Amino acid sequence: MNLVLEKLPQGFLMAGNQAPMDLFDARGLLLLTRGQLVTEWIRERLTRSEVYTLKSEKKPFANIKPFSKDLYWDIIGSIWSIYHDAELITPEQISQTMVIIEWIIKEINDKCIYIDTNSLRVNLASFKEHDYCTFVHSVNVAILSTLSARELGYKGQRLKYLTLGAILHDIGKIKVPYEILNKPGPLSKHEVSIIRQHPLEGEAMLRNTKVLPRILTTVRQHHERWSGSGYPDGLSGSGICLEAQIIAVADVYDALTADRPYRKALPPYHALEMILTMEKEFNPVVVRAFRKSLNLYPKDTLVTLNTGEIGMVAAVPTSFPTRPLVRLLIDCNGKYVDRETYIDLMCELTYFIIEASSGNYYLAGP
Ligand SMILES: [Fe+2]
Structure with missing residues (x-):
């Protein structure tokens, strides 16, 4: 382009x-x-x-588009209104959630979705309702998990149940006091043990909903780790159900890229690089699918580098999607670069992307 x-x-x-x-x-x-x-x-x-x-000069993308921001907000608002004061989840609430799951799957189906993390991010501190953060996180994890699962061949009912498990994975956090969930300092042993109850609380809240046992297992196991170091049951490897493995990767990525009371959000490239180094914690097949599906900087995305230069992604190495080849457009003095100049982030290791934007002129979706 x-x-x-x-x-x-x-x-x-x-x-x-x-x-x-x-x-x-x-x-x-x-x-x-x-x-x-x-x-x-x-x-x-x-x-x-x-x-x-x-x-x-022409519309560059036939099938790449960012996840619709309006839809994203509709989904979060709907999920919050279904669950914010939930005690025990009812079959009625699950039916309402299945409608929202259809929206998510329809939005990402047959499209190469680009998750524009910056525009999807919100200032969570601006919400008065203490559990809103949990629902924003749940929706992010549901979108990311659905993309990964699709990469792994999930479709039809199987994909819908995966998305349902992802939306509900942290529902047990409703039972964790706000002061503990958002504590700006280190947690005491007692507080950690309360937080670690949330997969079990979530499973218990869903008992009467007639959802498949597999979904209860997914909610229970989403903090288990491939190495056996997770909780609540210390399961390892393929002893953990695949849906919980998929959600675990998305869960950690979303947590790393969000502001927390005790630390600032990591940029997406940094969070993905961290996950790629946590080989023992996650199933490598799932991590590969996640990396592929994330589509962090698709070709033609406009990116700002740490040097202040602005460029456009020209090519993405499949093994290192966080280090694309970038065609320079604006130099560090703010001057338009009219001759073709490229920066290969695979070679220039002191360069990195600090922001990917989605202005209309370079992300003109179909
Ligand atoms: Fe969790």
Whole structure:
């Protein structure tokens, strides 16, 4: 895909609004970053000169698209309203959840979904309801697990039950006091033992719902580890059901990429690299499927590097998806790079991606 500078009509900027896209002058010098506040002074200066933005010459993607943000919020709101004051889960609540599972599977089916982690992330501290974080996490894990499972060949009813298990995997956390769940410091032994009850609590809450025993097992086993170091039963290897193994990887990835009271979120590339090094903790086949399905930086994604340079992903090595070949577009002085220059992150190990964005001009989905 080629990018060109396209002239914008005069007077399209309004003072008090945010810039809708990155804006450049005719030489390709960055004038204003997307999201920056347009003050009256900036508006007045820009109306006196020609302003350009980057446009793709053609729609680049036939089948890559980000997970719909609106749908994502609908799903979280629906799941929260079904479960937020739950004690024992009822068959009725499961039926309502199955409708939401259809939404998730329909959204990701037959599409190469790109999880735009930055836009899906929310400031969890802004929610007054203490359990909202649990439901945001559950939905993230459900989406990530469904993508992994699809990579492993799950489909039809089997895929739906996997997604149901993923949405419900942490339901037992409703029983854990807020002060323990969000404690900003180290937990006491007693507090750890309370948190470690949540897979069993979740299993107990689902007993009367007539869901398949396999789903109860999934909820119970999602903190078991391939090496045998997990809980509550210390199972290992294939003694852990495959659904719980799939959810475990997604669970850890989502926890690492979210802000916690005691640490900041890791960037996606860092979280994925950590998971790739935790060979003993997870089934390597599941990790491979997760890595493939995550589609962290699909070709043509616009990425910001730690050097301040902005580029577009030109190729992704299958074995190291966090280290793509990047075509440089904006240099570290904010200047548009008009001749083809590439940075190979496999070779340039001090470079890394700090942000992947999803502006319309480079993620034009079908
Ligand atoms: Fe959990």
